[in-house]
Amino acid sequence: MHNNEHTTNIAEHPTMQRRQTKITEFEATRLLENFRRQPARPINICIDGNAFAWVKQNNNITSTGNTLCREIHAWAEAIGQRNVDTLMLCYPFQYWQPYELTEVMHALASHFCLSESTQRCHRVATKISEINNEHVALLKGLGFNHYHIVLSRDDLVDIPRLESLVKLIRQYSxxxxxxxxxxxxxxxxxxxxxxxxxxxxxxxxxxxxxHPKLLNREIQSKGAMIFDGEEELEEDCIYMGLEGTSRLQSLVLQNFCSPQRYLSALESGHLPVNPGPLSI
Structure with a gap:
């Protein structure tokens, strides 16, 4: 049954002009199973550290990294182990310790196929204040090969500082x-x-x-100016963490907005997604 009624748990791209089809949790499971049967189809993964800020305020959770590792495991169980085309990690140093980042990358490499090719796109986004020799060395060691520097208006005033930090990043190739x-x-x-x-x-x-987003691996022109919604990957993208919205073929899934429901689903071994209405 087709329905154009707006639903609060679906984040539709503004350029998509299509009708909504509400499906049940059982139907969503079948669609995920169909996706699982296509192991050659790669995925793209984005992890935003800000989506785990709530963990630090929960005294019952000892590790932010462990919480994320549970979601990684749940996704692998749902769609199978497959190649990751593009990986993006946002703001890793705000809520994770270095050992937790290592734990997260180990979980990703264990449950999915992360390329070691020089052509891979493993991108990390940090604020300029988080860039230092120790952090850049850690990220390089974890396999990241593209750096996305997030600036505020005030940061643009100090171009010499930006030049110095970009030089540091380039030293790590x-x-x-x-x-x-x-x-x-x-x-x-x-x-x-x-x-x-x-x-x-x-x-x-x-x-x-x-917000940082999954972008095309190759931007067409050097130094291009990109505005929100341009050059953005839209198909087969998984956004992990609270409120993350994922798109697998025509299926749209959104993670729980409530930390309690998100955590409860992971503890039960399930994906932390709203059971419906979903969209195809």
Whole structure:
């Protein structure tokens, strides 16, 4: 039965003009099983550290990394072990300790196939304040080869600092470096600063948007300006953590918004997704 009624647990891309079809939890399970039967179909994974901020406020949970590892395991059980085309880890140092990051990467490598090719795209996004020699060395050792630097308007004022940190990242032979400006309400005010970044830092791209997202592996033009919604991966993408929205072929799933329901599902060995209505 087709229904155009808006549902609160579906995050539809604004460019998608399609009708909604509500399905049951049983039907969703069957669709996931069908997806599982296509092992050659790769996936893309995004993990946002901010989606685990609530864990630090829960005295009953000892490890943020362990919570994420449970979700990784649940997804692998649901769709099977398959290749990961693009991996993105956002804000890893705000809520995870270095040993937890190692634990998370081990879980990903154990349950999915992470490429070791130089052509892989394992991208990490951090604020400029989190960039230092110790952090960059750890991320490189964990297999990340693309760096996504998140800047505020105030950060754009200090271009020499940005140049110095980009030089540090390049010393570790990262394959690509991108810049994100997350609070650029009026680009006219930032035009000169953006030009400075393009000329003095020469990033692969400058992304204008609030949140880091899975982007195409290869941006067409060097130094391209990308706005929110452009160059974004939309198919076979899994966004882990609280409120994460995943798209597998035509199926849209959203994780629970409630920490209690999210954790309860993981403790029961289930995916922490809303049971319905779902969308195809």
């Amino acid at each position: 990262f394959s690509g470096i991108g810049i994100q400006i997350h609070d650029a309400d009026c680009l006219d005010d930032l035009r000169d600063h953006v030009k400075d970044v393009q000329q003095k830092v020469a990033p692969d791209y400058i992304y204008i948007g609030l």
